[in-house]
Amino acid sequence: MTFDVIYLRGSIAGVFSVLQHASCPENIVFHLIVTHHHHHHHHSDDLRRTITSTFPYLNFHLYHFDTNLVRGKISSSIRRALDQPLNYARIYLADLLPSTVSRVIYFDSDLIVVDDVKKLWDIQLGDHVLGAPEYCHANFTSYFTAKFWSNAAFTASFKGRRACYFNTGVMVIDLWKWREGRYTERLEGWMRIQKRHRIYELGSLPPFLLVFAGDVEGVEHRWNQHGLGGDNLHGLCRDLHPGPVSLLHWSGKGKPWLRIDSKRPCPLDSLWVPYDLFRHSSLFSDS
């Protein structure tokens, strides 16, 4: 997971939810990715203290993500929050984490897990590098611009694949296969093309679709009940998709902690509240 001041309340809730529902919480290692804020020299020390005082027995490692790595590669999207460099950290997990780590689950900071995460960890990836719930009924066309679809050189990338949408907020990744296949470079390649040709409107999602869609190990939909933050523009309340729920994800514009603080929560935000350890914290008063 990434750990940023802006989303810290969400990240802490996410960690707490994983621990609460795990059969063996002591077996879980958290890899937390942070950025240095130039106005705040001891940011990662503060963060380490915050984490250890909240979860005294948490098995975790902090990694510093150099935002300069992506700053020049990001093109603006329809929602400013999507342009934050830390949003792109998921592309660099294979570089950030030690080479001894063979598998990782990436989680966004606006979700809670309500099931034993071991079930997700244990899925077989087969020949795939990445596992995630797939949504083949979503309108895949809409994730790319007309400029993309009218260029045969671009659309050829989907040849031989039945490309389906998947959400990049929950991904099981084989880091060894990722490194072997140089997937970071492949994703960066599409980001360079985006800079020149504007082939999509969203942030870090479309490069993942371009590289992986149709080549993903399908995970049960229960592991990413996404969209609870509403759409990207208005953040209206959304309901759960039909079916069982192992993970609730407030992707979209609205975040439960913001809506709760503004006294305009959506009905499902009440499910996030029990994991909100920082409701009365002074941690946010200076940020």
Ligand SMILES: *[C@@H]1O[C@H](CO)[C@@H](O)[C@H](O)[C@H]1NC(C)=O
């Ligand atoms: C899918 O999205 C594209 C682009 O936004 C749109 O032109 C098309 O009509 C949509 N198709 C369906 C079936 O909704």
